[in-house]
Amino acid sequence: MIRIENLNKSYGRLDVLRDVSLAIPRGRITALVGPNAAGKTTLVKSILGLVRPGSGRIVIDDHPVSRDPVYRERIGYMPQQPAFPDNLKVGELLEFMDDIRGASEGAAAGPFDRAPGRDLIDTFNLSDSMDRRLGTLSGGTRQKLNAAIAFRYGADLLLLDEPTAGLDPLARTRLKEVIAQERERGTTVLVTSHVLSELRDLAEHIIYLVDGRLEVSSSVHELLRETGAPDLEQAVARLMAESVDAGTDAQRSGAVGEAG
Amino acid sequence: MHGVLARRLASGTVAAIGVLVASCGTGAPSAFETADQAAHAEHAPMEHATTDLEQRPAPDDRPGIPDSESLETEPTAARTVLIVDPAGPLSSIGEAVRAAAPGSRILVKPGVYTEPTIVVDRPVTIEGEGYPTIDGEGERQLFEVTSDDVRITGLALRNVGVSYVQDRAAIRVERAARCEIDHNRIHGGFFAIYLAGATDCRVTDNHIVGTGAAETDSGNGIHAWNSSHIVIESNQIRGHRDGIYFEFVKDSRVSRNVAEDNIRYGLHFMFSDRCRYRSNSFRRNGAGVAVMYTSDIEMVGNRFESNQGSAAFGVLLKDIRDSRIADNEFRENSVGLYAEGFDRTVVEGNDFVRNGRAIRLLSNSAETQFVGNNFEGNTFDVTTNSRRVRSSFEGNHWDGYGGYDLDGDGVGDVPHRPVRLFALIAERSPVTTVLLRSFFVTLLDWTERVVPSLTPDNLVDERPAMRPLDRSAT
Amino acid sequence: MNVAVRIARYESRDVSRGRWLVVYVVLLFGLAQTLLALEADTTRALAGLINVVLIVVPLVGLLFGTLHMYGARDFNRMLLAQPVGRRELFNGLYAGVALPLAGATILGLGLPLVVAALRDPSALAGVARFLAVAVVLTLASVSLSFLTSVAIRDRAAGMGVAVLIWLSLSVLYDGVLIVAASTLPSAALERPALIMTLLNPIDTARVLLLMQFDGAALMGYTGAVFRNFFGGATGSVVAFLTLTAWIVLPLLLARRIFRRSDL
Numbered sequence: 001m002i003r004i005e006n007l008n009k010s011y012g013r014l015d016v017l018r019d020v021s022l023a024i025p026r027g028r029i030t031a032l033v034g035p036n037a038a039g040k041t042t043l044v045k046s047i048l049g050l051v052r053p054g055s056g057r058i059v060i061d062d063h064p065v066s067r068d069p070v071y072r073e074r075i076g077y078m079p080q081q082p083a084f085p086d087n088l089k090v091g092e093l094l095e096f097m098d099d100i101r102g103a104s105e106g107a108a109a110g111p112f113d114r115a116p117g118r119d120l121i122d123t124f125n126l127s128d129s130m131d132r133r134l135g136t137l138s139g140g141t142r143q144k145l146n147a148a149i150a151f152r153y154g155a156d157l158l159l160l161d162e163p164t165a166g167l168d169p170l171a172r173t174r175l176k177e178v179i180a181q182e183r184e185r186g187t188t189v190l191v192t193s194h195v196l197s198e199l200r201d202l203a204e205h206i207i208y209l210v211d212g213r214l215e216v217s218s219s220v221h222e223l224l225r226e227t228g229a230p231d232l233e234q235a236v237a238r239l240m241a242e243s244v245d246a247g248t249d250a251q252r253s254g255a256v257g258e259a260g
Numbered sequence: 261m262h263g264v265l266a267r268r269l270a271s272g273t274v275a276a277i278g279v280l281v282a283s284c285g286t287g288a289p290s291a292f293e294t295a296d297q298a299a300h301a302e303h304a305p306m307e308h309a310t311t312d313l314e315q316r317p318a319p320d321d322r323p324g325i326p327d328s329e330s331l332e333t334e335p336t337a338a339r340t341v342l343i344v345d346p347a348g349p350l351s352s353i354g355e356a357v358r359a360a361a362p363g364s365r366i367l368v369k370p371g372v373y374t375e376p377t378i379v380v381d382r383p384v385t386i387e388g389e390g391y392p393t394i395d396g397e398g399e400r401q402l403f404e405v406t407s408d409d410v411r412i413t414g415l416a417l418r419n420v421g422v423s424y425v426q427d428r429a430a431i432r433v434e435r436a437a438r439c440e441i442d443h444n445r446i447h448g449g450f451f452a453i454y455l456a457g458a459t460d461c462r463v464t465d466n467h468i469v470g471t472g473a474a475e476t477d478s479g480n481g482i483h484a485w486n487s488s489h490i491v492i493e494s495n496q497i498r499g500h501r502d503g504i505y506f507e508f509v510k511d512s513r514v515s516r517n518v519a520e521d522n523i524r525y526g527l528h529f530m531f532s533d534r535c536r537y538r539s540n541s542f543r544r545n546g547a548g549v550a551v552m553y554t555s556d557i558e559m560v561g562n563r564f565e566s567n568q569g570s571a572a573f574g575v576l577l578k579d580i581r582d583s584r585i586a587d588n589e590f591r592e593n594s595v596g597l598y599a600e601g602f603d604r605t606v607v608e609g610n611d612f613v614r615n616g617r618a619i620r621l622l623s624n625s626a627e628t629q630f631v632g633n634n635f636e637g638n639t640f641d642v643t644t645n646s647r648r649v650r651s652s653f654e655g656n657h658w659d660g661y662g663g664y665d666l667d668g669d670g671v672g673d674v675p676h677r678p679v680r681l682f683a684l685i686a687e688r689s690p691v692t693t694v695l696l697r698s699f700f701v702t703l704l705d706w707t708e709r710v711v712p713s714l715t716p717d718n719l720v721d722e723r724p725a726m727r728p729l730d731r732s733a734t
Numbered sequence: 735m736n737v738a739v740r741i742a743r744y745e746s747r748d749v750s751r752g753r754w755l756v757v758y759v760v761l762l763f764g765l766a767q768t769l770l771a772l773e774a775d776t777t778r779a780l781a782g783l784i785n786v787v788l789i790v791v792p793l794v795g796l797l798f799g800t801l802h803m804y805g806a807r808d809f810n811r812m813l814l815a816q817p818v819g820r821r822e823l824f825n826g827l828y829a830g831v832a833l834p835l836a837g838a839t840i841l842g843l844g845l846p847l848v849v850a851a852l853r854d855p856s857a858l859a860g861v862a863r864f865l866a867v868a869v870v871l872t873l874a875s876v877s878l879s880f881l882t883s884v885a886i887r888d889r890a891a892g893m894g895v896a897v898l899i900w901l902s903l904s905v906l907y908d909g910v911l912i913v914a915a916s917t918l919p920s921a922a923l924e925r926p927a928l929i930m931t932l933l934n935p936i937d938t939a940r941v942l943l944l945m946q947f948d949g950a951a952l953m954g955y956t957g958a959v960f961r962n963f964f965g966g967a968t969g970s971v972v973a974f975l976t977l978t979a980w981i982v983l984p985l986l987l988a989r990r991i992f993r994r995s996d997l
Contacts, residue, residue, distance in 0.1 A: 011996070048815045051996040067993075069819045077815035083808030087751035088744060096744040100737060100816050149812075159815075568953040570961070594954030614777075616951030637778050639951035659778070689916045691923045693955050694931050696944055697784050700908035728774070 001026040001188070002047065002157070007056035009042055015212050016042045020056070022207055022217040024190055029183050031199045031220075032192040033236060034209035040192045041080070043209070044159050047190075048077060060157065073101075076155030080162045082146040086135030090126065090145060093134060094152075101153050118182075120148040123174055139166040147175055151182070158182060158189045164198050176202065196233045203232060208239055215239065340364045346371035353386065353394070354378045368392045368415065380405045380412075388414035391445060396420045396430075402449075403431040411440040418447045422477045429454035429479070433461060441466065451479035452500065458487040463495060470500035475523055480505040484512070492517060502528040503545065506535065515539050525550050526567070537562060548573040548593060557583040565591045573598045574615065580605060589613065595620050596638070599628070602651075608632050609729070617643050617683075626650040634728045635659060635678070639696060642678040642719065643687060649719045653678065657725040662709070665726045676724040679715040681708035737818055738825040745830020749802065755838050758794055762842025765790075776850040776857035780864050781947045787843070787868050788940055792875040793900050795835060799879025800896040802831050804889040811997055820993045824880075828985060832876040836869045843868055863946050867977075871939045874980040875900075878935075881988040884995065903936045924959040932973065935980035942973045 002024040009017040017039045024030050032040050045051040047058055049065055049072070058065040065071065084093055121127050124144035129137070137145070143166045150158060160179070164172045179189060179202060193199055206223055208216035216223065216239060220232055229235035342356045342364060350356055352375050356366045362382045370390040377400050380386070384407075391414060394402050398421030403412060410433075417430040430449035433439050435457040442464040446452040452468040455461055463482055472478020481497035483505045484490055490512040496519075497503040503519025506512070506529035515538040519526035526542030529535070530552040541563040542549050548567035551557065557580065564574030574593035575585075579601040589611045590596035596615035597607070602625035610633045612618035618638040619630070623646035630653045635641045641658060655671070656678075663674035682701045686693050695701055708715060749755060765786050766779075773779040806827070813823055844865050851861040879896055886892040911930055915923055931937045944952060945964055952964040963969040 045811075045997070048811075050811055050814055052994070067819070069814075069817045072815060072817045075815060077812070079808065079812055079815070081808070082812060083806075084812075085745070085748035085806070085809060087748045092744065092747070096740075097816065099740045099744075100813070100818055568950055570954055570956040572954070592950045594950050614947075614950060616948065616954040636774075637781060637947075639948045685912065685916060689923075690955055691927045691957070691960075692912055692915045693952065694927050694941065694944075694960070695908050695912060695915075695937075696948055696951065697788075697940055698908040698937070699785060699789055700905050700912065702785060703905070704912075 001061060002190075003059040004043075004046075005057050005059070007043075007046060007058065008054040009039075009046065009051060009212075010054055017046070017053075018212045020209070020212070020214045022214055024188065024207070025205055026061075026188050027183070027186045028204045029179065029189040029191065029199075029202045030205040030207060031196075031203035031232075032190055032207045032209070033194070033196065033199075034215075035240070036194075037211075038209040039212040040209055041161065044161055044190070044192065047159060048072065048075065073153075074156050076150035076153060076158045078146050078150040078158075078160045078163050080165065082142055084134040084137075084142070084145070086133065088134050089131050090134060090137070091130035093145070094121075094130075094149070097149050097152065117154040118151040118178065120144070120151050120178065123178065124148060124171055140168055140171065143167055144171055147178075151178060156187050158187055160189065160191045162193055163191060164193070164195070172198075196236055200232050206232070206236075208236065210240075342366045343369065344373075345369040346373070357382070357384060357386070360384045377401045378403050380407055380410050382407050383409035385411040385413070386415070387411075388416070388444075391416040393418060398422075401426075401428045401430075401432055405431065405433040405436050405439055408437040409439070410436065411442075412444065413440070413442045414444065416445045416447070417449060417452075420449045420451070422450050422472070424476075427451055427454060427479060427483070429483070432456070433458045437461070440464075447471070449479070449481075451481075451483050452497070453482045454479075455482075455484040455487050455490065458484065458490065460489045461487070462491045462493070464491065464493040466495045468495060468497040468500070470498065470522070472499065472501060472523060475501050478523055480528075481519070481522065484509045488512065491515075497526075498522060502526070503542070505529065506532040508532065510534055512536075513538070517541075518543070520544050522546065527551070530554060533557070536560075541565065542567070542574075544568075545572075547571055548576065548595075550576040550578070551580060552576075552578040554579070555581045555583065559583075559585045560587050562588045563591070564588065564593060564596070567593045568616075569594055576600075577602050577605075584608075585610065590615055590618065599625050601625060602628050604628065606631065610634070612636070612638055612641070614638060616640065620644070621649060621651060622646075623649060628652075629654070631655055632725070632729050633657070636728065640680060640683045640686075643683045644679060644716060644719065645687070647714075647716050649716050653719065653721040655723050655725055656721050657728045658721065661724050661726075663724065670726050672724040672726055676721045677709060677712060677715060677719065678721065679719050680705045681714055684714055736822070738822040738829070741813070741818070741823060741826025742829035742833070745827055746834045749831055749834040750837075754798065755834060758798075758835075759838045759842040762790070762839065763846060766843050766846040770846055770850050776847070776854045777860050777947070779850070780847070780857065780860050783843070783864070784940070784943050784947065787864070787871070787943075788936055789904055791839060791868055791871050792904060792936055795872050795875025796879045796882070796896045796900050797893070798835060799831055799876040800883045800892055803827070803880060803883035804892060807997070814997065821989065824989045824992050828876065828880060831880075832873050835876060836872045839868045839872045840865060860946050864943065866974075867939045867942045870974070870977045870981065871935065874935045874977060874984075877981050877984040877988070881984040881991075884988045884992045903934050907934050908937065924957040928959060928963060932976045935977060938973050938977045938980065942970060942977070945969055945973075 004020055004022050007017050007020040032043065034040050042051055046053055060071060063071055126144060126148060129141060147163060164175060167175060183189060191199060203220055205219050206216060223235050227235040227238045229238055340361060342350060342360055344350050344353050344356045344366060353366065353368060353373060354375050357378060357380055360366060360382060365385045365387060368386065368388045370392050372393045372395055374395045374397055380403060393416040396402050396419045398419050402417050402420060412431060420428050420430050429451035430446045430453065431441055432454040433456065437459045439458060439461040441453055442462065444466045446466060446468045448471045453463055468481045470478055470481060478501040480502040481500035481504060482492055482495065486508045488510040490509060492504060492514045494516045497517065498521045500522050502525040503522045504514060504517065504527045509532040511534045513536045518541045520543035522545045524546050525548065526545035527549040532554050534556045537559040539561045543565045545567055546569065549564060567574055572594045574590040574596040576598040581603045583605045585605065585607045587609045591613045592615060594616040596612045596618040598620045600622045605628045607628065608631040612633060612635045614637040617640045618635050619642045621642060621644045623644060628651040630651065633656045635656060636659045641660065658676050658678055661672055661676045663672040663676065665672055681704050766783060769779040769782045773782060810823060814820065847861045847864065851858045878899060882896050882899065883892050886895055915927060931941055952960065955961065
């Protein structure tokens with residue numbers, strides 16, 4: 001389980017995260033939603049250690065996130081819009097990642113029991129592309145490769161930023177199946193997406209950020225009950241409408257529509 | 261001395277033949293011997309002798325005693341041979357000289373001789389066998405020659421010792437004619453060979469090494485004062501104050517010597533008109549070569565090399581007139597040729613290679629012509645101290661020339677200005693030397709070349725040679 | 735094997751295959767070959783190449799390094815999501831970029847020059863020093879490019895600053911020095927001038943080459959500080975150490991910034 005305590009982050013005068021405290025339950029699929037510029041990506045980056053919090057802390061299973069990179073052994077990460085070195089081949093990139101993961105094995109042996117990795121090369125029909133240069137890949141293939149890397153090392157914490165973006169329907173379905181399987185074996189999954197329908201079947205917990213502030217963190221079940229909405233999409237739409245009513249500016253309402 | 265007269269006549273004839281032979285292309289480089297014997301035997305007019313020596317093929321290289329002398333002295337058969345040997349009975353050279361009749365030969369056997377200064381007051385030949393050593397024990401002059409027709413050869417001379425009151429030398433020649441000092445090895449002479457008031461003397465093939473460390477405790481290698489018709493040839497001189505020093509020396513010749521690593525100058529002369537310097541090498545001397553207050557000199561085919569320092573010059577010429585400086589090589593000197601009061605002189609066919617400043621020409625020089633020289637890899641080709649110069653440059657090859665030759669006649673179609681703007685800046689503010697080859701400096705020079713505004717207007721080579729001038733053709 | 739070395743291995747593989755690196759090698763090769771063909775001897779060709787090296791090498795190092803760092807930003811995030819420390823990533827990135835670039839310098843300039851020097855052994859020392867300076871200057875300019883790219887988030891601004899650094903170091907700096915040196919009284923300027931020269935890596939590289947090609951001119955200078963500096967090995971040693979500092983110090987500073995910043 002990930003516990004976030006009083007997390008603040010600002011870039012200059014722009015406050016991106018304001019005193020966010022929440023918990024991401026272990027072994028569940030949590031949806032991180034919110035309009036653009038709500039702080040979703042900053043939150044994910046904070047968990048990864050890419051962003052240094054202004055104050056507050058993040059604790060993963062009683063280990064506070066620190067500069068020691070070892071904790072990332074257990075994380076699988078799919079960035080939004082992955083970028084790879086153009087002149088390496090697909091096979092070489094996987095080799096590279098394997099090497100890095102292997103490299104720290106000696107140093108980090110022990111603290112985490114990782115499940116065996118999941119090889120998605122065949123799932124996404126990537127084996128024919130192994131000799132292609134990464135610079136020549138289409139967006140979809142890139143995203144498949146992105147997923148393949150995230151799932152490859154048996155992580156028990158998956159951070160997936162817009163994982164289905166750019167995927168064809170078949171691949172999208174397969175990815176969702178894989179995520180479901182991961183959940184079955186107890187992996188904690190945090191998914192950000194602005195396409196809520198993608199998360200409808202998966203999400204069990206929902207975190208809703210607006211303007212750097214935590215608006216909602218609850219189980220989907222509870223959320224539906226509280227809002228009285230028939231499904232997740234409508235529940236979120238109602239939440240957003242509330243925050244617009246609460247006097248947020250027009251720009252954000254535009255973003256809300258997008259997020260819905 | 262009928263023989264002498266006959267010889268002189270003969271020498272004239274042979275010289276004439278020599279001219280013919282040389283023009284047929286068989287002239288050997290060591291073309292001096294016979295002419296010299298002529299000068300030696302008699303006061304042949306120097307004009308005559310010089311034409312001679314330039315054109316004349318040598319009979320052979322001289323081994324030991326020149327044949328002319330034996331020819332010449334054969335008739336006076338009265339001469340004797342004295343043998344000096346440390347084992348006796350005659351064990352002192354000085355004693356031998358005092359016992360010798362004029363024209364005698366004193367043969368010195370191997371060994372070390374320490375004796376009072378040997379005064380050679382009669383015409384004798386002192387000849388060492390296997391380089392016998394004469395040691396001055398750091399406190400005296402070794403030879404003092406006061407007679408004409410003395411020859412000193414094949415000796416090892418050492419430890420003259422420093423003197424601050426007297427110009428002590430290994431061999432001092434005082435007001436004598438026709439002396440010959442050759443094939444000696446002189447080590448630690450304060451002065452090595454000192455000629456005062458000498459005429460028609462030959463100093464050849466000596467190997468001279470000084471041991472001085474500073475100018476003040478070191479004398480000159482070959483020092484000539486108030487002398488004339490001297491020949492200094494094929495000597496090697498190092499470690500002295502000046503390698504070769506001339507003051508008030510006329511009509512003399514310095515050739516094929518090597519002067520290197522001397523403390524001050526490799527060659528230093530002043531008030532020495534009508535002298536010829538050929539095929540010498542001057543290397544790594546503290547201050548290079550300096551020649552001053554002299555007219556009618558000729559420096560041809562010399563090498564001035566690696567004389568580096570803030571006051572080091574390939575050649576420093578001060579108040580030199582009506583002279584010729586040709587076919588020399590100036591290489592890697594801080595200043596190749598420094599000219600001050602340098603008038604009516606021709607500087608032609610020289611190579612200036614990788615000098616700091618190839619030529620530094622001060623504005624008080626006039627009517628000097630720089631023709632057909634090659635400039636390659638110098639930091640600065642020409643520097644001066646004025647916007648107007650009164651000397652001319654023509655037909656030189658400049659490696660920095662950026663022009664073209666459309667008509668293909670080998671001459672650049674655009675004039676070349678050899679003075680860079682940066683040379684002026686470095687002149688005024690020497691510390692900027694450290695910015696050499698900076699891109700900014702390149703831009704400055706380029707701008708100045710396009711729109712000249714600060715560099716001398718008339719320092720221009722109107723006919724720059726496109727290709728390096730070939731030396732083998734001259 | 736260390737993580738940084740693994741990163742460097744793949745990074746350098748990526749960089750070496752880049753089109754621009756090939757262009758760079760061909761450019762250097764062409765310049766060197768042209769000068770060798772135009773000049774009679776190797777030493778003079780080298781002297782002609784000095785300006786090229788002092789201009790092109792830092793420019794390419796700065797631009798190439800900065801561009802690469804901005805381009806690699808997303809992938810760097812991905813790498814940092816793995817169990818990889820920032821220090822290791824940074825070291826690996828630097829080696830992965832600087833070494834192929836240094837290799838390109840050696841290949842482009844070294845190949846023709848070494849071949850020429852083998853035919854003209856008198857130029858060998860010059861060629862060796864020339865290549866050493868070119869390589870060290872490459873490493874130093876990549877260092878500066880890394881510093882630029884970590885200090886400035888915005889890619890366009892960063893590229894602008896990189897070009898500005900190059901322009902300042904290669905042209906403006908010397909212009910200011912010349913003006914200062916010619917207006918101030920010359921007496922006490924020697925040491926400041928030397929220090930100012932060593933405060934600019936391009937100038938330091940230039941001085942190292944001057945010692946090889948303009949020794950005669952430098953020794954003609956009257957001041958004692960210059961004479962001691964340029965006269966023996968002191969100058970070369972000090973200048974090479976300074977240039978090494980120009981590799982290390984910007985790199986350490988850049989790494990410090992990189993480790994603390996939000997990515």
